[in-house]
Amino acid sequence: MAVMNVNPTRMQLTKLKKQLVTAVRGHKMLKDKRDELMRQFLEIVKETKVLRDKVEAELNNCNSHFVNASAVMSKESLDASLMSPKQQINVEQSEKNVMSVEIPQYSYDSRTSDEGDMFPYGFAFTSFELDDAVTSLNNVLPDLIKLAEYEKSCELMSIEIEKTRRRVNSLEHVMIPRYQDTIKYIKYISMKLEENDRSSRTRLMKVKDMLLDKAHNYSGKQ
């Protein structure tokens, strides 16, 4: 039994009772929060898993395109072709609140909207493998940004779930039993005291009776 170190007074008892009610209500609410967060988290994780597999496959594909390109072109000309980018990506970040967890939402726009206009080099002296590589990389970009959004959400949510779970557990297994035990303990003490009070009162009455009896001789003995 874990009893808190408090004075066993009536005032403390009322206070503890109030705290217990708050703790129970908080526990219920946190439990609901945890369950809902968990549901949403698992949904996102499943989607993220699929998305990651897809993005990784696509990126590997892009990398092999680049390897092909570097096999055909000299390193210098390949680097020079990619050196001065024409395209510029701007990411707008907004926040979404899911069960008090702020998760990011990304939207992006590019400087050149025309897909054919994004190549930062002339086609005359480069190989078509490089075009393939850049095009495939450009196609992965939306998924890549979405992946970042999902993974960051997962990360933030997992941290929040862990925190909430700790809170729920501490309330459930430590705080609430402690309050209950202390309340029980104070009640036990007050019951004991009341019992003592009653017994001393009857004793007093008995003694008074005996004294009166002696003084006035009610029972008619002698």
Place this chain on the structure above:
Amino acid sequence: MAKNIAVLGDGESIKGFSAIGLDIFPCDNFEKASRILRNIAESDDYSIIYITEEYYKNTAKDRAKYKERISPAIIPIPGVKGNYDAGTKRLSSFVEKAVGSDIIFNN
């Protein structure tokens, strides 16, 4: 505020990203990678930082600080040297953290 996307890793793996408008930070050793990562994460100019898996693994200390922040998101991507599964492991660690055991990736 419009931010940009950064890509960090070995030059070979990431040079293509500059063509599609992302900022690239090529580096050839882990100390340099840590330094660049700290700089660009602190600068607040980038909302997403992609980092190749090889470098992702070796910058754990520098990344720890940004775990609980909403920005930037530091995401591992496979490099040209191959896939080390760091991304999937990362995801499974989230599940483990949230659920207590890995119930999605353990098959």
